[in-house]
Amino acid sequence: MRQLIAGNWKMNGLLAEARALATSIRAGAGGLDCDVLVCPPFTALTTVSELLLGSSVQLGAQDCSMQTGGAFTGDISPAMLHEIGASYVILGHSERRAMHGEIDEIVREKTVAALAQGLIPIVCVGETEEQRQSGRETEVVGWQIECSLPKGFSGIVAYEPIWAIGTGRTPSEDEVAAMHLFIREELTRQFGDGGRAMQILYGGSVKPSNAAALLALPEVGGALVGGASLKAEDFLGICRAVSAQR
Numbered sequence: 290m291r292q293l294i295a296g297n298w299k300m301n302g303l304l305a306e307a308r309a310l311a312t313s314i315r316a317g318a319g320g321l322d323c324d325v326l327v328c329p330p331f332t333a334l335t336t337v338s339e340l341l342l343g344s345s346v347q348l349g350a351q352d353c354s355m356q357t358g359g360a361f362t363g364d365i366s367p368a369m370l371h372e373i374g375a376s377y378v379i380l381g382h383s384e385r386r387a388m389h390g391e392i393d394e395i396v397r398e399k400t401v402a403a404l405a406q407g408l409i410p411i412v413c414v415g416e417t418e419e420q421r422q423s424g425r426e427t428e429v430v431g432w433q434i435e436c437s438l439p440k441g442f443s444g445i446v447a448y449e450p451i452w453a454i455g456t457g458r459t460p461s462e463d464e465v466a467a468m469h470l471f472i473r474e475e476l477t478r479q480f481g482d483g484g485r486a487m488q489i490l491y492g493g494s495v496k497p498s499n500a501a502a503l504l505a506l507p508e509v510g511g512a513l514v515g516g517a518s519l520k521a522e523d524f525l526g527i528c529r530a531v532s533a534q535r
């Protein structure tokens with residue numbers, strides 16, 4: 290399976306910036322040996338969708354509602370995302386879990402809704418620094434996998450240690466490998482053969498200089514990239530790190 294490099298633009302990118310970034314990524318994405326995904330903010334999705342038409346770069350959103358429609362002020366349904374060309378959606382990002390009270394049950398319901406619309410969910414899990422320091426990282430991540438992924442789940446899991454997001458710090462290669470192996474075992478236990486084949490991304494301070502080493506680790510099926518996805522050269526540098534080592 291090709292690795293997936295996904296850019297999470299978060300709440301960055303007025304339309305002019307989004308256009309420029311998407312145009313540069315599109316221009317540099319030809320011939321890469323990985324799948325490339327960008328996840329702009331909602332307001333830029335249509336613009337970026339139009340710019341990416343006919344290219345290999347895929348489009349995703351950063352969240353969606355668990356509802357299909359109706360009186361849910363401010364929410365965006367999976368069908369709305371599908372309509373404007375999104376094929377992926379990030380769910381349960383730690384920033385949404387922490388700042389919007391998205392507990393596992395909410396993440397699970399959103400995942401159900403995304404799957405029902407044919408979107409590919411990228412469900413994020415990961416421990417806090419305090420949880421890792423007290424040796425509880427696998428307990429926490431195992432619990433998140435158990436409770437955030439619905440029965441019959443098919444999609445992508447992103448392991449994002451919260452303390453590595455936007456900090457410039459990453460776990461050691463051994464720690465990343467151990468956690469990805471643990472996640473593989475949990476997915477296989479929960480979903481059988483389906484779990485054996487699921488893609489597991491690593492996220493947290495991935496940049497061109499550390500991408501090749503992280504992406505070469507066993508069970509790492511790609512990267513979810515925040516800060517470095519806002520500069521086309523950095524993002525493409527991460528994509529090329531995959532191409533270089535495959």
Ligand code: PEP
Pocket residue numbers: 297449453454455456457492493494495513514515516517
């Ligand atoms: C993220 O927020 O998903 C992320 C991985 O951010 P960063 O790459 O900036 O650590």
